[in-house]
Amino acid sequence: xxxxxxxxxxxxxxxxxxxxGSKKLREVRANDPVLLFTADxxxxxxxxxxxxxxxxxxxxxxxxPGAPPSIxxxxxxxxxxxxxxxxxxxxxxxxxxxxxxxxxxxxFERNGPQNSDExxxxxxxxxxxxxxxxxxxxxxLALVWGVVSIxxxxxxxxxxxxx
Ligand SMILES: [Zn+2]
Numbered sequence: 001x002x003x004x005x006x007x008x009x010x011x012x013x014x015x016x017x018x019x020x021g022s023k024k025l026r027e028v029r030a031n032d033p034v035l036l037f038t039a040d041x042x043x044x045x046x047x048x049x050x051x052x053x054x055x056x057x058x059x060x061x062x063x064x065p066g067a068p069p070s071i072x073x074x075x076x077x078x079x080x081x082x083x084x085x086x087x088x089x090x091x092x093x094x095x096x097x098x099x100x101x102x103x104x105x106x107x108f109e110r111n112g113p114q115n116s117d118e119x120x121x122x123x124x125x126x127x128x129x130x131x132x133x134x135x136x137x138x139x140x141l142a143l144v145w146g147v148v149s150i151x152x153x154x155x156x157x158x159x160x161x162x163x
Contacts, residue, residue, distance in 0.1 A: 030088030
């Protein structure tokens with residue numbers, strides 16, 4: 001297994017680092033820290049507790065996504081953590097992650113983008129509904145204006161016919 005010492009990730013199939021594209025890879029050693037998992041704050045807490053109780057050395061590094069868009073929606077961005085463990089412990093770590101259900105929560109990651117896709121579309125249809133309401137109000141006013149002006153012309157016509 002090849003390893004990028006700079007990014008501390010494993011290059012599983014290619015001969016280049018999947019993260020930085022570097023070709024300066026070397027064979028991984030048992031005590032090399034490798035990126036095991038990217039977790040949100042809640043998952044990270046679970047994983048930290050599980051690894052601590054199993055005596056697995058680990059390191060978390062925060063990699064938060066850009067905050068401003070999330071703040072517009074009124075909720076704090078979920079901070080993400082890269083969890084690094086020594087390569088020699090990866091198998092045991094995977095078992096532990098299975099044990100606490102962290103790996104089964106891939107749907108958690110899939111739900112994220114889906115929900116954020118749904119939110120704008122729901123907002124769009126809400127916006128469209130408001131637009132339709134505005135348009136129908138404008139059309140109603142135009143209709144009233146048309147009726148009133150026709151009535152005015154009709155009255156003028158009657159007046160001119162009577163005089
Ligand atoms: Zn790299």
